[in-house]
Amino acid sequence: MRKISLSFLCLVVLVCFFSSHISGQTWSALERLTWSTSESQVPAIATDSGSGIHAVWFDEISGNYEIYYKRSSNSGTSWSANTRLTWNTGDSFVPSITVDSSNRVHVAWYDNSPGNNEIFYKRSTDGGATWSALQRLTWNSGDSDLPSIATDISNRVHVAWYERNSLDNEIFYKRSTDGGVTWLGTTRLTWSGGLTFTPSIATDSGKVVHVVWHHYASTDFEIYYKRSTDGGATWSGITRLTWNTGDSIGASVAVDSNKRIHVAWDYGAPGLRNVYYKRSTDGGYSWSGITRLTWSSGDSHRLNLAIDTINRIHIVWEYNTPSNYEIFYKLSDNSGVSWSGAQRLTWNSGASEHPDIAADPNNDIHVIWQDNSPGNTEIFYKNRK
Numbered sequence: 457m458r459k460i461s462l463s464f465l466c467l468v469v470l471v472c473f474f475s476s477h478i479s480g481q482t483w484s485a486l487e488r489l490t491w492s493t494s495e496s497q498v499p500a501i502a503t504d505s506g507s508g509i510h511a512v513w514f515d516e517i518s519g520n521y522e523i524y525y526k527r528s529s530n531s532g533t534s535w536s537a538n539t540r541l542t543w544n545t546g547d548s549f550v551p552s553i554t555v556d557s558s559n560r561v562h563v564a565w566y567d568n569s570p571g572n573n574e575i576f577y578k579r580s581t582d583g584g585a586t587w588s589a590l591q592r593l594t595w596n597s598g599d600s601d602l603p604s605i606a607t608d609i610s611n612r613v614h615v616a617w618y619e620r621n622s623l624d625n626e627i628f629y630k631r632s633t634d635g636g637v638t639w640l641g642t643t644r645l646t647w648s649g650g651l652t653f654t655p656s657i658a659t660d661s662g663k664v665v666h667v668v669w670h671h672y673a674s675t676d677f678e679i680y681y682k683r684s685t686d687g688g689a690t691w692s693g694i695t696r697l698t699w700n701t702g703d704s705i706g707a708s709v710a711v712d713s714n715k716r717i718h719v720a721w722d723y724g725a726p727g728l729r730n731v732y733y734k735r736s737t738d739g740g741y742s743w744s745g746i747t748r749l750t751w752s753s754g755d756s757h758r759l760n761l762a763i764d765t766i767n768r769i770h771i772v773w774e775y776n777t778p779s780n781y782e783i784f785y786k787l788s789d790n791s792g793v794s795w796s797g798a799q800r801l802t803w804n805s806g807a808s809e810h811p812d813i814a815a816d817p818n819n820d821i822h823v824i825w826q827d828n829s830p831g832n833t834e835i836f837y838k839n840r841k
Contacts (some may be wrong), residue, residue: 482840483801489526489535489824489835492517496524496835501824503816504555507531510584511824512541512551512563513835521547523565527584531820532839541578541587544569548576552615556607559583562636564593564603564615573599575617579636593630593639597621600628604667608659611635612687616645616655616667625652627669631688645682645691646671653677653705660711663687666740668697668707668719677703679721683740697734697743698723704732710761710769715739718769718792720749722757729755731773735792749786749795750775756784764815767791772801772811772823781807783825801838804829808836 490496492515499513509528514521523541528534542548546569553563561580566573575593580586594600598621606614613632618625627645632638646652651672658666665684670677679697684690698704700723707721717736722729731749736742750756752775759773769788774781783801788794802808806829814822821840826833 483799484532484838484840486802486836486838487532487535488830489837490515490538492832492834495833497826497833498550498810499812499824499826499835500551500553501812501814501822502553502555502561503814503822504559504561504583505557505817506559507816507818508555508559508583509814509816509822510553510555510561511835511837512553513826514549514551514565516547520544521549523548523551523563525563525584529583531816531818531841532822532837536584539584539587542567542576542590546570550602552603552605554605554607554613556611556613556635557609558611558635560611560635562605562607562613564605566599566601566603566617572596573601575600575603575615575630577615577636588636591639594619594628594642602654604655604657606657606659606665608663608665608687609661610663610687612663614657614659614665614688616657618653618655618669624648624650627652627655627667629667629688633687643688643691646680646694651677654707656707656709658709658711658717660715660717660739661713662715664711664715664739666709666711666717668709670703670705670707670721676700677705679704679707679719681709681719681740692740695740695743698746706757706759708759708761710763712763712767712769712791713765714767714791716767716791718761718763720759720761720771722755722759722773727755728753729757731756731759731771733771733792744792747792747795750784750798758810760812762813762815762821764819764821765817766819768819770813770815770821772813774809774811774825780804781809783808783811783823785813785823802827802836806830
């Protein structure tokens, strides 16, 4: 029998160790963050410049849907009690969260208390301990839905959403140049004359703001992009990112420290949707070809992106395995040139859905989602350190 050298065995052990570490086998056990008697849904997560993690979601425990918040001050080891952020006559839905460089926490959502859906906002200037009064950001005749919020290096706050009226849906935008104290007027970003949905917004390390969304282009939905190079004061024309024979929807955008723009979305027929990706290395002027990230026999969708401090790209999505929806994860450690294999993060008896992801300054990865395994929908969390 051929002898195997000690040095070769050591090499194998090292390769196995680093492969398992890179592939994400150091994920924590899942942690349940809510114990509600009703439905806790569609969480969002953000990290600050220290070890703080901030989570929001909506829940109907009070009799109507309200926005709730909780935080961890030690990178997810333990969590605060829930904080209720809204007390409205109507329902508050689908919050979006971001944290600026001064560790102020900003949250936007939509609420139907005025009689139609409008965008509302509030902030915390002490890391989530206390919160400002809510501010109403829109006064529209139609519904304003699904805001996406981001902050930039100058602590400007940027919000994009879509507005529905009797004729079509369009993307709108608003910003604050004083950290959320006051807000400038509303800017309309699209004149599509059709169905336009779900903007995602991100900023780079300067003052460039990037927005992606999906729009019905004659026969199907496609992904579109727009940017502002002056902090949201003026905007470029629209760039179409996909030309497909099926629907491309649910885009997420993130920008790394080298100002490369990363966009992912899901595409395909219902029951056969998969995750796709493309990037721009020149600030949005030109774009790469499309990279397919999943080959699933069901639906892989509802994805979100995050980028860590060393420009690794992290993506989570939900996939309906043969039994139910579970959360999956993938990594690129070379700015989107290639990707790891998919990792399954959940094995639950119910459906795990609506994942969100964030990276902290230590490059720990934090994932949050909803799951109905307890008999009602609750919020769950896990991390990779």
